[in-house]
Amino acid sequence: MQLGFLVDLHLCMGCKGCEIACKVENEVPLSTWRLRVKYVDVGTFPETKRTFTPLRCNHCENAPCERICPVSALHYLENGIVNIDKERCIGCAGCVMACPYGAIYIDPQTQTADKCTYCAHRIASSMMPACVVACPVQANIFGDLDDPTSNISKYIQTHQGDVQVRKPEKGTNPHHYYTGGGNVTLNPLASRREEGHNLFNDITKLPLGGHH
C-alpha cells in the first residue's frame, strides 16, 4: 500500500476548512500549522484572479527529513506515510532545514518537530484524514496509489498531463499531487511577498519555534 494525496486546485475555493479541521483534529498549537492554504493574487487590475493552494507534508518517497533525522523520530510507516515520533525527537531542527516544502515546524509546546501525518491515527482506524472529510467541494482526494481502483488512482488516470508535484527537481518523489496547479501556485519564488500588504494581516514573523 502506498497512500497518496491529490488536491484539485480547480475545485479549491480557499475556505480554509481543511486548515481548521487539521488544527482541531491534531490539536495543533497557535502560531503553527500542519496544513496551510496560501493565497496568491495574479494579474493586474481589473484582469486579476486569486489562487488557493493547500500546503502540507508531501510524504516523499525519498524524504530528506527521514534521512537527516539523527534518531529516526521521522520514519516511514508500511503504508508510505512519513510519520513522526515526538517522544523520540531531540529537537535538532535538522528536518526543518531539510524539508524543501517548509512543512515541518517546531511545536512550541512540546519543543519537538511536528508536521502533517496524513492523520495516520485516523487511517489506522480506517478513517479518512480530517482535511478530506472537512472539504466542502471534495478537492482533497486521498487513497492508495498502488490500487488502480482507488479514487486517487482513477483521478490521476483521468487527469494525465495535469498532475504535478511541488519542486520535482529536488528528487524527493512526493506522494502529494496537484491538478490545476501552475508556477505561481506551486513555486514560492514565482510570486512576490510584500511586507505589510496582506489580505487579513501583515506577514508577521513570530519568535516561536525556537528558544533563541
Next chain:
Amino acid sequence: MVHETLAATNAVVTLDVALPDIFWGWYVTMNMWAKSIGTGLIFMLFLLMKKNASEMEGLRTSTLIVSFVFMNIFLLFTWLDLHQMWRMWHIFFYPHWTSAITVGAWMATLFVGLEFLMIVVMLLRNNTAAFDKLLFWVTLLAIPVTLYTAGIMAEATARELWQMPTESAQMILAATLSGSAAMILIGGSKLSDETRTFFGSVLGLSALMAFIIYMSEYIFGAMKAEEVAAILEYVKGHGEYATMFWIGQWVAYILPMLLVALSRVKNSTAMLNLAAILAIAGLWVVKHVWLVIPQLLPLS
C-alpha cells in the same frame, strides 16, 4: 529567471501564515566556529610535528588543552541548540546512520575522548612518544569531524546555497585558517621565525582559497539556480546581509591576506598576530551570514 516570472505573472502572495524563519541561529555559528578552531589546532600540531618536532616542546599540552576547550564549546552549543536537550542520549541509543548529525556526534565524542586521553598522557606521564602516536590517529579523525557539518548542510535539501563539495572545502579551509591563526597566537615566541612564517603561509593561503570559493559562489552561483539567486539577493546590492557579508570577507580573508604578506616583507610578528586575530574573529561573521541567509527564503 525569477524576476522575469514575477514580471510576467504579476503574482503576489496575499495570504500565508506566519512561520518562524531562523531555526539555526548563532548557536550553530558558535558550533561551527569553535569546531574549526578545535580541529584546526590538531591539524597544525600534526604539521608542526612533521616539520620541526623539536618545537613541539611546551606546545603539546597547551595546544591540546586549547583545542579540547574549543571542542567542548562546540559540543556545548550543539547541545544547547537542541530544543529537547535532555534527550541528547537518543543519538547514542537510537542512532540513525543515514544522518550526518548522528555520524558527526559519534565521531566528535570519540575525538574529544581521545583528546582527553592525550592530555592525561601528558599531564600524568609526560609520555611524548605515546602522545605523538595518538596525535596521528586524532589528526586522521579530525578530518571527518571537520567535514561532517558539510554533510549536514548537504542533507539540508531545502537550503540550495549549501552544496556538499564547496561546503567541504570551506570547512577544511576554516579549520586550517583558524587553526593556523590560533597556533600563531599560542606558539608565540616558542615558534622559530621559520615556523611562524610557515603557519603564516597556511593562514594566508587558507584565506585566499576560502575567499576565492565565496567569490565564485557570489558571482556564478546565481546563474545555476533560481533559489541561489534569490538567496544571494540578501548579500548583493542593498540586501539584508550585504554589510555583514562584506565585513566577514574583509576581516576573515582580505585583511589577513594583506597582513600576512606585509608581515613577511617587514618581518613583523605583530602584523602576523593581528592577521591571526582578525581571521579568527572574521570567521565567525562569515559562517554566520552563510548559515542564516538560506533560512530567509520562503519555502511555501
